[in-house]
Amino acid sequence: RSHAVVGAALIGMGERDAALRELSVARRLAESCGARALAAELVDTQLTLSVRRAPTVRSMDTLTVREHEVAELAVRGLTNRQIAEKLVVSVKTVEGHLSRVFTKLGVPCRTALAAPLRKMEAELVH
Incomplete structure (x- = not known):
C-alpha cells in the first residue's frame, strides 16, 4: 500500500x-x-x-464551486456517501463531480487530488 x-x-x-x-x-x-x-x-x-494526459490549464477557474467543495471533502478523507450526506445530494451526484474533477485536474483517483488542489489554491494567493 x-x-x-x-x-x-x-x-x-x-x-x-x-x-x-x-x-x-x-x-x-x-x-x-x-x-x-x-x-x-x-x-x-x-x-x-x-x-490520460494532464490538462494544460490548471487553475481554480477550471473547477466549479461545487466541484471544489466535493474535492476538498474527498481530500479530507470523507467517503462518497459522507460527502453526499454533508452536501445533501445523491452519491451519484458526488461521483459525477469527482469524475469531472479527476478529468479537469488530470488525476486518476482521489488519493492524487491533494497536491494539485493545494497548488491551485496557492496560485490564487499569489
Whole structure:
C-alpha cells in the first residue's frame, strides 16, 4: 500500500513516469500477496494514467464551486456517501463531480487530488 500511496503522491506532483513505476511495484507486490482487489485497482490506475494526459490549464477557474467543495471533502478523507450526506445530494451526484474533477485536474483517483488542489489554491494567493 505504501508504494500505491507514493505513486498517488507522484501523480499529484505531475511525475507521471515515476508514478507509473511506483504503481507497477505496488501491483506486483499486491499480486504476490494475493491482494487481488488492490492489484485490480492499481491496474485501473495505471491504465488511466497511461492514457490520460494532464490538462494544460490548471487553475481554480477550471473547477466549479461545487466541484471544489466535493474535492476538498474527498481530500479530507470523507467517503462518497459522507460527502453526499454533508452536501445533501445523491452519491451519484458526488461521483459525477469527482469524475469531472479527476478529468479537469488530470488525476486518476482521489488519493492524487491533494497536491494539485493545494497548488491551485496557492496560485490564487499569489
